[in-house]
Amino acid sequence: MIALNDEQTMVLEMVRRFAREELAQQAPEYDKRGEYPWPQLRKMGELGLLGMNTPEAWGGTGLDAVTWALVMEEIAAADPSVAVIFSVTSGLPQYMLLKFGTDEQKEKYLRPLAEGRWIGAFALTEASAGSDPKGLKSTAERVDGGYRLSGVKSWITSGGQAQLYVIMARAPEGITAFLVPAGAEGLSFGEPEEKMGLHAAHTTEVRMDGVFVPDEDRLGEEGKGLHYALAGLDSGRLGIAAQAVGIARAAFEIARDYADEREQFGRRIREFQGVSFKLAEMATAIEASRLLVLNGAMKKQAGARFTREASMAKLMASRTAVDVTREAVQILGGNGYAVDYRVERYYRDAKITEIYEGTSEIQKIVISRELYR
Ligand SMILES: CCCCCCCC(=O)SCCNC(=O)CCNC(=O)[C@H](O)C(C)(C)COP(=O)(O)OP(=O)(O)OC[C@H]1O[C@@H](n2cnc3c(N)ncnc32)[C@H](O)[C@@H]1OP(=O)(O)O
Incomplete structure (x- = not known):
């Protein structure tokens, strides 16, 4: 480290x-x-x-x-x-x-x-615009003194709980970012989605029914919203990569300690190569993922463009989280499948890191484009 x-x-x-x-x-x-x-x-x-x-x-x-x-x-x-x-x-x-x-x-x-008094949400995704945000359909109609936003956003983390929503919608000059506080008239939320994991992090639809946003609450220039959102996602993806490292590490530590105590065939199971090699692979992948995260973080801190680094970190760390949590469940055997031992929760929570804030396939598109920049 x-x-x-x-x-x-x-x-x-x-x-x-x-x-x-x-x-x-x-x-x-x-x-x-x-x-x-x-x-x-x-x-x-x-x-x-x-x-x-x-x-x-x-x-x-x-x-x-x-x-x-x-x-x-x-x-x-x-x-x-x-x-x-x-x-x-x-x-x-x-x-x-x-x-x-x-x-x-x-x-x-x-x-x-x-100051931590508010929680913020990011509303780009729509039912028919996930990997392809350019296809989003929410509109921002120009009216006297501002805009009226209409449409439905999907999969919004902290929907209905957050106090501020950064919403991307299509204005006359193109996709534009808006700052919308929770109490805005015409803004409403769906029920929390029932998900495989991350049960405590509510994810809902965000519905806009002619929400008025004054000019002063437009973020940056009209038509630049996708650029701002994708720049934001460089930072968001680094956070998700770090989240994935944390999930992997926690599951790894449980498996490592379990393998040191659990005995079968008269030996601690870590003495079997089938288990110890798994642990060695898990530890190595976690460390490599963390270093990619820190590499991206150092670049971000230096004020340089860190698109490539953030996507590499997310690609690698999310794969590591899924692989390591699966192996952790395997090492714990039947106990791994039991809620009390906690690895099943990490396994469920890990999967989404390969999907949200850009799927692994999208990260490969970003990385391969960056190779020729
Ligand atoms: C618990 C369950 C929760 C589920 C939660 C789900 C919610 C979420 O995950 S949040 C959002 C997830 N969505 C994504 O990550 C989107 C994935 N897609 C992408 O990243 C892009 O669309 C991608 C890579 C495919 C490229 O798309 P493409 O349509 O070709 O756009 P592209 O033309 O390259 O870029 C559009 C604009 O952004 C700019 N831009 C692109 N990348 C960047 C960047 N990294 N930084 C700054 N600007 C950028 C471009 O220069 C361009 O700007 P302008 O129009 O001013 O010239």
Whole structure:
């Protein structure tokens, strides 16, 4: 691992304690009930974590992207549902506001997000525009003093819970990004989707029925919304990659400890090569994935374009999360399939990392394009 400075070490120790003593304890119950984890998010807000990568001038903690990624891993290792909410609010709306917002927008919307009083959501996907966001159908009709948004967004993390929605819709000049607060008239939400995993992270439709958005709440230029969204996704994908590393690590640690205790045929099962080689492969893939995440985080921190690095990190880390959690279940055998041993939850939670914020196939398109830039 790269050497950390005193501040990074201190933050990580604090987060590890919080993750172990609070998040990990509460995760199984929240997963079972499918309850949105507000108490945990409130606590993270108080600890300054929800805005940790936003500068202090805008209410954040102003920590670097490497610390952000390592904190994401710790949070995900304890509770992957909390991690995705954290990744979206910090990696997408806050990042997009910081990069493309006006000072007035930052004061009005970035500050409450960064101070952890609000949660932010990112609304690009639609039922018929997933991998191909250029095909989105939501409209932004020009009216006196602003726009009226109509359409339905799908698969929105924190839908119905978030206080701010960054919504991409088609205006006369093309796809445009808008800042829409939760109480806006005409904005409503579907029921949380029933999903394979991440039960505590609510995912809903976001419906717009002529929602008025004043000119001052348009993010950046009209027609530039897809560019802003895809730039935002570079940051979001890094967060998801770090989440995937955390999921893989947590499942690996359970399997490693189990293999050290469980005896069959008169021996600890880690003494069988069939098990120890699995553990060696798992540990190696986790470390390689983490290094790709940190590589992307360092590039982001340096202010350079990190599209290629973020997509590589997400491609590799999500594959690692799925492979490692599957092997962890296998090492635990029947116990791996039982809820009490927790690896089945990590296995269920891992799969979505290969799908959301760009499927693995989309990451390969992005990476291959970047090879010829
Ligand atoms: C728990 C369950 C939850 C499920 C949650 C699901 C919700 C989510 O995951 S969120 C969204 C997920 N969606 C995605 O990741 C979208 C995947 N698709 C893509 O990444 C792209 O569409 C991709 C790579 C296929 C390229 O698309 P393409 O249609 O060719 O667009 P392209 O022309 O390259 O780019 C459009 C514009 O963005 C710009 N752009 C492209 N990439 C970037 C970038 N990385 N940074 C900045 N700008 C960019 C382009 O320059 C262009 O700008 P302009 O129009 O101003 O010239």
